[in-house]
Amino acid sequence: MEELLNELKEKFSSVIIEIQEKDYPTLICKRNGFLDLMKYLKDERGFKYLIDLCGADYLEYKYKNFEERFEVVYHLYNLDNKILLRLKVRVPEKDCWQYSVTPLWETANWFERECYDMFGINFKGHPNLKRILMPDDWEGHPLRKDYPVYLEEEQEWKTYKELKEKVKEQS
Amino acid sequence: MATYLEINKKQANEEKWEEPFYLNMGPQHPSTHGVLRLFLELEGETIVNCAPIIGYLHRGVEKLGETLNYNQTIVLSDRLDYIASAANNTAFALAFEKLMGLEVPRRAKLLRTIVCEMARICNHLLWLATHALDIGAMTVFLYCFRDREWLLNIYEKICGARLTHTYVRVGGVRQDFTQEIIDELYKFTEDFPSRIYDYETLIDVNRIWLKRTKGVAVVPAEDAINLGLTGPVLRGSGVPYDVRKFRPYDAYGEVDFIVPTGKNGDTYDRYRVRMEELRQANRIIRQCLDKLPETQGETVVAENAPDLLIPEKIRKPEPKPVPKKGVIFKGEEIPVVPPGEAFASIESPKGELAVYVVSDGSSRPWRLRVRTPSFVHISAIPYMAKNHLIADLIAIIGTLDIVLGDSDR
Amino acid sequence: MLERLIYFLIATVILLVIALLHVAYLTYAERKVIARMQQRLGPNRVGPRGLLQPIADMLKLLTKEDLVPYGVDKPIFYIAPFISLVCAGTGVALIPIWEKFVISDINVGLLFILALSSLSAYGVILSGWASNSRYAFLGGLRASAQVISYELAMSLALLSVVLMAGSLNLKDIVNAQINSPYKIYLIPQIVAFYVFMISAIAECNRVPFDLPEAETELVAGYFVEYSAMRFAIFYLAEYFGMVVMSALAVTCFLGGWIGPFEVPYIPFFWFLIKLYFLLFVYIWVRATLPRYRYDQLMGLGWKVLIPVALINLFLTAFLKLIF
Numbered sequence: 001m002e003e004l005l006n007e008l009k010e011k012f013s014s015v016i017i018e019i020q021e022k023d024y025p026t027l028i029c030k031r032n033g034f035l036d037l038m039k040y041l042k043d044e045r046g047f048k049y050l051i052d053l054c055g056a057d058y059l060e061y062k063y064k065n066f067e068e069r070f071e072v073v074y075h076l077y078n079l080d081n082k083i084l085l086r087l088k089v090r091v092p093e094k095d096c097w098q099y100s101v102t103p104l105w106e107t108a109n110w111f112e113r114e115c116y117d118m119f120g121i122n123f124k125g126h127p128n129l130k131r132i133l134m135p136d137d138w139e140g141h142p143l144r145k146d147y148p149v150y151l152e153e154e155q156e157w158k159t160y161k162e163l164k165e166k167v168k169e170q171s
Numbered sequence: 172m173a174t175y176l177e178i179n180k181k182q183a184n185e186e187k188w189e190e191p192f193y194l195n196m197g198p199q200h201p202s203t204h205g206v207l208r209l210f211l212e213l214e215g216e217t218i219v220n221c222a223p224i225i226g227y228l229h230r231g232v233e234k235l236g237e238t239l240n241y242n243q244t245i246v247l248s249d250r251l252d253y254i255a256s257a258a259n260n261t262a263f264a265l266a267f268e269k270l271m272g273l274e275v276p277r278r279a280k281l282l283r284t285i286v287c288e289m290a291r292i293c294n295h296l297l298w299l300a301t302h303a304l305d306i307g308a309m310t311v312f313l314y315c316f317r318d319r320e321w322l323l324n325i326y327e328k329i330c331g332a333r334l335t336h337t338y339v340r341v342g343g344v345r346q347d348f349t350q351e352i353i354d355e356l357y358k359f360t361e362d363f364p365s366r367i368y369d370y371e372t373l374i375d376v377n378r379i380w381l382k383r384t385k386g387v388a389v390v391p392a393e394d395a396i397n398l399g400l401t402g403p404v405l406r407g408s409g410v411p412y413d414v415r416k417f418r419p420y421d422a423y424g425e426v427d428f429i430v431p432t433g434k435n436g437d438t439y440d441r442y443r444v445r446m447e448e449l450r451q452a453n454r455i456i457r458q459c460l461d462k463l464p465e466t467q468g469e470t471v472v473a474e475n476a477p478d479l480l481i482p483e484k485i486r487k488p489e490p491k492p493v494p495k496k497g498v499i500f501k502g503e504e505i506p507v508v509p510p511g512e513a514f515a516s517i518e519s520p521k522g523e524l525a526v527y528v529v530s531d532g533s534s535r536p537w538r539l540r541v542r543t544p545s546f547v548h549i550s551a552i553p554y555m556a557k558n559h560l561i562a563d564l565i566a567i568i569g570t571l572d573i574v575l576g577d578s579d580r
Numbered sequence: 581m582l583e584r585l586i587y588f589l590i591a592t593v594i595l596l597v598i599a600l601l602h603v604a605y606l607t608y609a610e611r612k613v614i615a616r617m618q619q620r621l622g623p624n625r626v627g628p629r630g631l632l633q634p635i636a637d638m639l640k641l642l643t644k645e646d647l648v649p650y651g652v653d654k655p656i657f658y659i660a661p662f663i664s665l666v667c668a669g670t671g672v673a674l675i676p677i678w679e680k681f682v683i684s685d686i687n688v689g690l691l692f693i694l695a696l697s698s699l700s701a702y703g704v705i706l707s708g709w710a711s712n713s714r715y716a717f718l719g720g721l722r723a724s725a726q727v728i729s730y731e732l733a734m735s736l737a738l739l740s741v742v743l744m745a746g747s748l749n750l751k752d753i754v755n756a757q758i759n760s761p762y763k764i765y766l767i768p769q770i771v772a773f774y775v776f777m778i779s780a781i782a783e784c785n786r787v788p789f790d791l792p793e794a795e796t797e798l799v800a801g802y803f804v805e806y807s808a809m810r811f812a813i814f815y816l817a818e819y820f821g822m823v824v825m826s827a828l829a830v831t832c833f834l835g836g837w838i839g840p841f842e843v844p845y846i847p848f849f850w851f852l853i854k855l856y857f858l859l860f861v862y863i864w865v866r867a868t869l870p871r872y873r874y875d876q877l878m879g880l881g882w883k884v885l886i887p888v889a890l891i892n893l894f895l896t897a898f899l900k901l902i903f
Binding site for chain 1: 183206225226229231235236238269396397399400410418510511512513515523525529530532537538540542545548549550554579580
């Protein structure tokens with residue numbers, strides 16, 4: 001494990017900003033060159049299993065020490081050596097996109113769709129980036145911190161409102 | 172499938188223009204196990220393309236998790252995979268304990284393991300019942316439910332609820348087992364292997380069953396890992412990945428069990444893997460029951476587990492509400508959790524259930540992420556259903572063991 | 581002349597009523613028997629031990645709303661259930677129930693019943709087409725191919741019996757069985773009996789061959805868009821088919837009305853016993869076996885049953901030539 005982390009730090013020093021030792025080793029990376037790092041991890045180091053891919057919104061987080069708003073978190077696992085790695089990529093709000101790892105792991109397809117649906121992060125290179133859990137014509141991205149938990153009357157979903165009106169007309 | 176609403180009109184100018192035949196196995200269907208919508212493109216009876224559409228049961232568990240405190244999110248977790256809810260509770264509790272640095276007493280670990288394995292048996296019995304019913308064998312359905320009733324009655328004695336237990340809490344479990352429960356569990360573990368034998372005689376060597384399941388939806392090991400399949404689906408393809416052995420949690424380090432794997436990766440192998448897991452789960456419960464008297468007299472909750480704090484309601488940005496008579500308000504919330512993040516994963520009966528939680532030092536999570544196995548398995552349906560018939564699609568949905576509450580959260 | 585006509589009319593009406601009662605109580609018996617096999621009780625609320633259940637079902641279906649979906653082909657939609665019912669039910673008139681009672685004693689009785697079962701395929705196909713629904717369409721497609729394939733196997737199996745008996749008249753077939761040294765054609769023609777039973781289950785769209793109306797896949801296949809009384813008619817037609825096929829099997833293979841000893845005052849006793857036994861086999865198979873996939877079903881019909889029936893036919897002809 002130690003020599004893996006040291007080797008990564010040497011080889012990809014331009015991509016990796018920091019390596020933290022929390023419950024699992026966490027690598028904080030930059031967006032440029034990220035795909036090369038992932039390719040190296042998958043092909044050379046045998047991290048063939050992508051457990052999870054999710055986003056996190058750090059608007060007004062108390063202990064924040066970086067300026068970007070979003071973070072995309074990857075959890076990779078090596079089945080032979082039993083090593084679990086966590087990688088984080090910081091995504092700013094204005095320039096809200098990230099490279100897609102779908103060509104490497106097929107699982108990432110739906111994970112990235114859900115990340116787009118919930119946070120609004122675009123993934124470059126994704127074959128079919130559409131909403132997955134919310135209806136197709138929904139406005140807004142629900143898991144952002146400035147999206148309310150309960151919607152007001154005027155903010156309700158358009159299609160549902162039209163349906164209610166149609167029902168009122170016909171009855 | 173890129174689009175499922177546009178008919179391919181670019182062939183209209185050619186001489187042979189064929190409109191593909193679309194069939195919508197809609198949200199309401201007896202065998203899609205919930206509100207799953209599958210949009211199929213058929214050629215005769217062969218499936219050319221398949222697009223699963225989910226989201227009909229999305230309840231916003233991740234968003235709600237940011238408004239409730241740690242003990243209350245356990246209640247939310249019950250409703251994810253509502254068939255084996257003890258497993259979901261365990262995943263959440265493990266992640267929160269990692270975050271808070273709590274040490275769970277040994278008796279609580281044994282009790283948690285027992286409840287998790289009972290949930291595994293319940294889940295596999297329901298899976299067998301619905302899978303066999305979809306393929307046409309009605310009798311297996313009723314035999315499985317008879318045994319499941321027994322287990323659900325035991326659950327009712329343990330925690331008061333049959334389906335959504337909320338028994339496993341942050342720091343331990345809710346309450347201890349009584350002697351009556353332990354006796355009944357002993358009786359169950361003695362009788363159960365003969366029941367498994369009952370189910371197997373009905374379908375194991377039945378030619379029609381073999382024809383329906385052998386060679387259907389073969390997934391080679393490399394593709395299975397790439398698609399992110401876990402649990403019995405992955406083990407049927409020959410990869411012996413089981414979170415209980417690779418990253419042991421609770422009392423799984425102490426008990427002795429084998430992890431069954433298949434060879435070919437077809438539906439029949441997955442069926443055999445799950446039947447063998449039933450036997451192994453029985454064995455684990457027996458071993459844990461034998462170890463329980465050693466830990467007699469221990470508490471079942473860790474010492475500094477968080478109390479239930481009554482939170483303020485996050486509805487609209489309104490001034491602090493006036494306290495009603497008799498309700499105790501804590502004006503300021505006491506931070507019980509150090510800021511940081513934690514990731515914990517367990518082997519739920521369906522696959523690998525993982526929880527990633529970020530905390531900011533307050534009594535509520537900052538970000539709660541649940542990675543559920545059914546979500547990933549549904550995304551693998553188009554790969555598995557290529558060039559199969561509609562009748563095979565039903566077998567595929569059955570063998571992946573999908574629950575829509577799990578996938579839509 | 582006139583009194584013969586009146587005799588036939590009364591006999592037909594009585595037989596029709598009894599056949600309908602049999603069919604209605606067959607649904608009840610099926611539910612009870614399957615329930616006991618699955619370690620539960622069947623319907624036991626309506627009437628003593630649930631005996632009035634079929635009547636309650638009939639009343640419920642009569643009072644339901646009759647939905648005609650948008651865009652169906654109206655004349656065909658209305659006619660299709662009746663085709664099924666008439667073709668299934670007419671066969672009852674040809675079966676000799678005891679020595680002196682058969683409503684229509686025509687010389688080509690067996691051929692007529694086979695022709696009727698072919699016609700009943702129309703009911704399935706037309707209802708699947710006219711329903712303007714994809715599920716019904718798929719069910720109708722599957723049913724048409726299945727019915728045609730299994731008819732061939734059935735006819736070949738029955739041809740061996742005709743060879744041995746020497747006539748297509750059903751009464752003559754039973755008489756030939758009584759006069760032959762084996763007493764029933766089951767013993768020399770056991771292969772043909774099995775082929776016939778399997779094909780009969782496939783003809784009636786019962787498990788394990790009930791793909792056209794598979795509940796869990798096509799949500800009731802070709803009659804998914806039918807409601808209330810029309811659905812009841814399809815349902816009745818399926819059970820009528822079961823009764824007619826079992827009666828045919830009893831007549832051709834099991835000896836019709838003969839038995840080891842004569843029961844006074846009830847000449848149809850042995851016929852009914854054998855018929856009930858075969859119906860029990862239908863229900864037993866439904867409770868136990870899973871369902872075949874469509875291509876495996878067709879493979880079974882064409883690759884296994886038809887060659888076996890053909891070989892049986894040639895063997896019978898050969899042996900009959902020698903002896």
